[in-house]
Amino acid sequence: MIDIKNITKSFGSLQVLKGIDLHIDKGEVVSIVGPSGAGKTTLLQIIGTLDKPDTGSVHVDSVDVTTLSQKALADFRNRHLGFVFQFHQLLPEFTAIENIMIPAYIAGTSNKAAKERAKELLQFMGLTNRANHKPNELSGGEKQRVAVARALVNSPAVILADEPSGSLDTKNKEELHQLFFDLRDKFGQTFVIVTHDEQLATITDRTIHMRDGLLDIPVVSDLSADI
Ligand SMILES: Nc1ncnc2c1ncn2[C@@H]1O[C@H](COP(=O)(O)OP(=O)(O)OP(=O)(O)O)[C@@H](O)[C@H]1O
Ligand SMILES: [Mg+2]
Numbered sequence: 001m002i003d004i005k006n007i008t009k010s011f012g013s014l015q016v017l018k019g020i021d022l023h024i025d026k027g028e029v030v031s032i033v034g035p036s037g038a039g040k041t042t043l044l045q046i047i048g049t050l051d052k053p054d055t056g057s058v059h060v061d062s063v064d065v066t067t068l069s070q071k072a073l074a075d076f077r078n079r080h081l082g083f084v085f086q087f088h089q090l091l092p093e094f095t096a097i098e099n100i101m102i103p104a105y106i107a108g109t110s111n112k113a114a115k116e117r118a119k120e121l122l123q124f125m126g127l128t129n130r131a132n133h134k135p136n137e138l139s140g141g142e143k144q145r146v147a148v149a150r151a152l153v154n155s156p157a158v159i160l161a162d163e164p165s166g167s168l169d170t171k172n173k174e175e176l177h178q179l180f181f182d183l184r185d186k187f188g189q190t191f192v193i194v195t196h197d198e199q200l201a202t203i204t205d206r207t208i209h210m211r212d213g214l215l216d217i218p219v220v221s222d223l224s225a226d227i
Contacts, residue, residue: 082151
């Protein structure tokens with residue numbers, strides 16, 4: 001599903017990613033943890049085609065995204081990838097259902113089909129009765145669930161989330177985390193989640209530790225379990 005080979009990335013003289021190799025299977029829920037400045041967001045942005053690596057290749061769904069033109073990239077991103085950020089980034093002047101429908105419009109989906117899909121997602125999120133509210137009339141947890149619905153509207157293969165529960169209280173945080181697993185079970189989505197939340201990291205299928213631009217190599221005892 002996601003195949004990353006020898007990614008490096010520098011900002012000026014600062015080398016932020018120093019040779020990352022990573023494979024993530026379809027339907028895996030993976031967390032990326034590590035200290036501030038380790039390069040987690042940079043790696044996620046590169047997987048999400050929002051930034052380009054200096055060297056190396058990134059395959060998503062068998063497509064080498066590092067070779068796509070800007071236009072092809074925008075289209076690929078819209079159809080294959082969904083993003084959830086720490087702060088929901090909903091558009092304030094649009095209602096919940098409209099916010100969810102926007103990426104579907106961009107993909108060329110008809111109004112009727114987009115609305116049906118958005119309604120289905122709102123129902124799945126338990127938000128049917130909030131559909132016509134604007135973001136400032138929603139709670140933090142509700143806004144974040146609308147943002148997840150928006151990420152899902154085009155049925156992307158991969159959801160990339162950067163500190164998705166960072167702004168939520170414990171109850172909303174736990175509900176959001178459960179939602180990720182429910183979505184994986186129902187729709188088979190692959191999740192890559194950058195988090196500082198240790199509880200979330202422990203319940204994901206795999207936790208990837210990042211430090212100083214590199215992935216921590218698993219200790220030998222972990223490897224021997226596979227032999
Ligand atoms: N556009 C940029 N220009 C210059 N430096 C950058 C840029 N983006 C990130 N950096 C630097 O790259 C390093 C890694 O940043 P990154 O955002 O990937 O870290 P992170 O692991 O996500 O940290 P955090 O947990 O604090 O979010 C940091 O030292 C940061 O200052
Ligand atoms: Mg970050």
